[in-house]
Amino acid sequence: MTIASIASLKTIDDLEAALRAQNYIAERSLATSIFLALKLRRPLFLEGEAGVGKTEIAKVLAAALDTELIRLQCYEGLDVNHAVYDWNYTRQIMHIRLMEAKGERIEDEEAELFGPKFLLKRPLLQAIEDSREKPPVLLIDELDRSDEEFEAFLLEVLSDFQITIPEIGTIKAQQPPIVIITSNRTREIHDALKRRCIYQWIDYPSFEKELAIVRAKVPHAPAQLAKQVTQFVQELRRAELYKLPGIAETLDWIAALVALDQTALDERIVDETLGVILKYQDDVVKARTELNKSILAVISTGYA
Numbered sequence: 001m002t003i004a005s006i007a008s009l010k011t012i013d014d015l016e017a018a019l020r021a022q023n024y025i026a027e028r029s030l031a032t033s034i035f036l037a038l039k040l041r042r043p044l045f046l047e048g049e050a051g052v053g054k055t056e057i058a059k060v061l062a063a064a065l066d067t068e069l070i071r072l073q074c075y076e077g078l079d080v081n082h083a084v085y086d087w088n089y090t091r092q093i094m095h096i097r098l099m100e101a102k103g104e105r106i107e108d109e110e111a112e113l114f115g116p117k118f119l120l121k122r123p124l125l126q127a128i129e130d131s132r133e134k135p136p137v138l139l140i141d142e143l144d145r146s147d148e149e150f151e152a153f154l155l156e157v158l159s160d161f162q163i164t165i166p167e168i169g170t171i172k173a174q175q176p177p178i179v180i181i182t183s184n185r186t187r188e189i190h191d192a193l194k195r196r197c198i199y200q201w202i203d204y205p206s207f208e209k210e211l212a213i214v215r216a217k218v219p220h221a222p223a224q225l226a227k228q229v230t231q232f233v234q235e236l237r238r239a240e241l242y243k244l245p246g247i248a249e250t251l252d253w254i255a256a257l258v259a260l261d262q263t264a265l266d267e268r269i270v271d272e273t274l275g276v277i278l279k280y281q282d283d284v285v286k287a288r289t290e291l292n293k294s295i296l297a298v299i300s301t302g303y304a
Contacts, residue, residue: 005065005134006038023216024053024060025209033200034061043158043179045194048202050184051246058139058180068136070177072123074146080153084163086120114167124154128161128173138177144186155193205247207234213247218254228265228299229254233277235295241283249277265299267292 037044046054062069127138162172211230
């Protein structure tokens with residue numbers, strides 16, 4: 001696959017080509033937002049339902065630029081010790097015991113105990129240190145799952161791309177990372193953070209786009225099966241389900257059906273594999289009792 005660099009991406013068309021080389025199909029509006037985030041060195045804030053490809057963008061961009069991907073998975077209770085840095089207490093204790101065995105004074109080595117040698121670098125600190133030739137892609141995934149206190153701290157980090165460690169000093173990025181922030185919108189993210197970002201909403205794809213994604217990601221799938229699976233998932237998204245299947249579920253399903261040597265959909269195989277695309281029992285029951293036959297009937301008469 002072709003490897004690009006930020007400097008070589010002179011147009012949006014260049015970026016789209018680099019993404020396609022990594023088998024990622026991006027709409028023009030999304031490609032434009034990514035392009036502007038790279039050129040303006042602004043974080044890219046992606047919102048949308050789970051499974052529409054937000055996280056994948058960071059992975060593909062890192063691969064396209066041949067740079068490191070650093071991922072910070074957000075969750076409730078995430079704090080500085082897990083997001084930025086912590087001290088290797090086990091190693092510090094071992095060092096202290098070794099000093100005591102040698103009869104050395106701990107006070108003489110106190111500065112070393114809280115120096116870089118004993119520092120555990122978490123994702124945010126890893127992303128701004130200058131130990132690599134290319135700026136990494138920093139993925140801050142599912143920010144909406146974190147607390148507002150962490151969001152406020154993150155706002156400060158993204159403003160200056162620097163982190164102060166009291167025992168060591170301030171570490172500032174000479175090459176700011178490429179920042180991708182995702183949210184499933186389980187809560188609203190504060191406007192102050194959004195204002196510092198390029199914003200993009202990612203919706204469920206059209207039939208044509210989703211079929212192109214399936215063909216790119218699972219090229220060995222039979223043509224008829226790929227089309228039927230895409231049609232079936234598109235129809236499922238029209239139904240009133242608790243959790244609509246995303247692109248990730250479409251790809252999982254087509255891969256599962258290929259593994260089962262299927263060349264086309266039928267009622268039996270759909271019924272047996274619904275657990276690949278639907279993750280709630282109520283949705284599975286509804287699909288089996290109300291949707292399967294009607295959707296397959298639509299598929300058999302052609303996709304409208």
